[in-house]
Amino acid sequence: MADIATRRSISFPAPRGPALLALALGSAAAILSLWHLSALLPAHRWAEALLAPDLTDMTQVLFHYSALPRLTMALLCGAALALSGALLQRVLRNPIAEPTTLGISAGAQLALGTATLYAPAAMEFSREAVALAGAAAAMLLVMALSWRQGLRPVSVVLSGLIVGLTCAALSATLILLNGEYLMSLFIWGGGSLSQQGWSDVLALLPRLALAGVAAVLLMRPLILLGLDDSAARGLGVALHATRFGVLLVAVWLAASVVSLVGIIGFVGLAAPTFARLAGARSPRQVMGWAPVIGATLLWLADGVTQTVAATQADLIPTGAMTAMLGGPLLLWMLPRLHALAGPTDAGTASTGIERDARHPWRLVAVLAVALPLLCWAALTFGTGPSGWTAATGDLFTQLLPWRAPRLAAGLCAGAMLATAGTILQRLTGNPMASPEVLGISSGAGLGFAALVLAVGTPSRMEQLAASTLGAAAALAVMLLLARRSSFAPERLLLAGVALAAFCGSVLGVIMASGNTRAFQLLGWISGSTYTLETSDAVLAAAVATVLILIVPVTARWLEILPLGETTARSLGVPLGSSRLSLVVLASLLTAAATLVVGPLSFVGLMAPHLARLIGLRRPLTHLVGATLLGAFLMGLSDWLSRTLAFPYQLPVGLFATLIGGPYLMWLLARPSGSKGG
């Protein structure tokens, strides 16, 4: 808003940037493709193989029914995902919205996993229909959750994130309970483009064309949707109908891709961002160029995948490769980003429905009492071969060394993640910010994965060292990237998402390799506390105490920073140094917690929201409340994960998501009591 005059004054030529970028990506991809195809079949026989393949010649069959469809599929999927992402980013006014953010992909994956186990006949009948049903169900849930808020952008993305997390946690639980049987889902989950004919192409092409037409028809209201709601309504846009329509098109596109080839993340995020970075300015330009860039991006990613994995191309999913390729590219381009186009709901972490507690400290006191009660219950009650038992007297003392360390470590990790999440959400003014999103957790995971692959069964100290190194490296990359913009929240978040996508994709590739170590990795990544010893717990407690005690010191920054840069500067808050110290603090908290419970607990995302939704909104009560809630959530998860699936031990991080997710959904969907606004 500061630069209305600035923006108006610059005349924009038709941007050549996006075209050049698409050309560069396309030529690189074309070279790779030509190389692959000529390795398969000499160039002079291509025409013959394309038009009238000799079905007795194996290479011609492969060329016609595998290589070419795969290439076409890459282009189509890339375009479809990019268009879907561009639509979602526009309609949700959030630069990190993309198909996966809405839980569509996770919903589809859960549906497939469930069907594989409990209704194989449905899978036999139509895998696509199952995936589509799951995706649609997830989307409907998201819509239902955010309906009351008039499908406000922030609510939709937040609901999508929660639904997605819960679905992903359920899928992972299914996989862990059913072992190798479902491991193949991971390969599908990574988005494998390998084809056995033209049917998928023929299925996707008309859908893409239809969606394209719909997007063109919706263009005008879509441009107005970029304004804020009241302005758009003032110009006569039917807000609900338009938003619903655009979301429908975007979801349908994404679900089509997911049902045909699986989850290919990042293209939907990266393509529109690249288009904007390369100079596409108006919604029309972004919407036009994003599919082209997305298509070439996925084409290139697939070419690289085939080159890297020449021998087992079917095993390494292309979806994982897109993030590996696009992540660094996005990181490299970020510092060159002048003004992030695409308006956001910056400066407000509000979902519009929180209530204001009359006596916030009483709420905090309730939480503080609940926590010891939980500890007592978790230490006393457990399941054995004969069902639930209460341990008293001697038995209690005997069991204590088994139960106490993991509970203590879990509590500390939960508290640390929640604190980090609160800091990040206030710092960025973005309700989707969390340590998991910042990429630091993934960095720690990557360090751990590298160690497991290199050593096999590493010692506890080696694990600690490797994860710390990974987290520190991720942190260093983040700080380097964000320094130039003096840690402007939006870039910090985008850089974090890119980093997380990159690390996640590397992990995905490792998992998809399908060896036994991958399973060990999955256990840790979903957050298992059952290997923890007393020394781990003591360490976690010490780190947590020190770090969490520092945080209240920053409470005044955390109150002013959400008001935006201008206010912070005019009040004399040191922008650079306050942001830097908060980022470092959040990263340390995250790294320490990740070592204990793995990178995927999402307590750091959920706890701050829970605290807000029960009415704790001032910085200090918000912080303390979120910290207690995070500890409570993780403690409860630890107890339940130990007892519910006995004799199995489910990962505590998964459980935290399974408990917190639905509760958060309920809070979101419930009628708002004493709404402030």
Place this chain on the structure above:
Amino acid sequence: MTTVAGHALYHLKGVGFSVPGRDLLQPLDLTLDGRSIHGLIGPNGSGKSTLIKLLAGQKKPSRGKISFGGKPVADWAGKAFARKVAYLPQFTPAADGMTVRELVALGRFPWHGTLGRVTAADHAAVDEAITRTGMAPLAGRLVDSLSGGERQRAWLAMMLAQQTECLLLDEPTSALDVAHQVEVLALVRQLSRERGLGVVIVLHDVNMAARYCDELLALGEGRLVARGTPAEIMRPEMLDRIYGVPMGVMPHPVTGEPIGYVR
């Protein structure tokens, strides 16, 4: 506390601001005195907001030097500057889930800092700011639930709580009805007289500006086109030049002050 009022508050030497492809503010030499109200007037896009942002240190000039109290603005430490100068942007951000009193209390940050104790003086300043702006009945309300005019007064109260020697106001009356416009501007003038505050204020309504400012500075296309007392500026040929439409001036039927109108 050293005071900068009395002598030159701001000193600008060759200050300009440009974005790629356009100069928003042509090189400008200017001295602004303390203890008086300077009104920035001019048509849209004339550089008023740019100038006030440069004065507030929100933007760095592309060329030239701005000094405040004899020291370049860039050399002032953040909090020290915020104790001297308060800035109200044209668009205030959403104060998510904050009450009026909490918002006003943020104005004390430059005084107590990140860790300093909140003293009785801080509370007194907040109370006074709330009372002076007439926000007392609304002090417990959430800022988001206020009307546009009430919200603008809440932010003004936050600036007052900053207890600065200089106020920079970018269209503080844009969301106010006539009664509240008069109220706010009268308050600003009263404060300026009482405490010897220097005020720079961007106003669209030239008559309001003439009535409440000691001096008017007219900008046009990034240049200073006129400067003088309201009486000097409120002349038909001067207003023609500033706004580019034929304008006339007549005496106020009661006070006799000049009133500009479009012919």
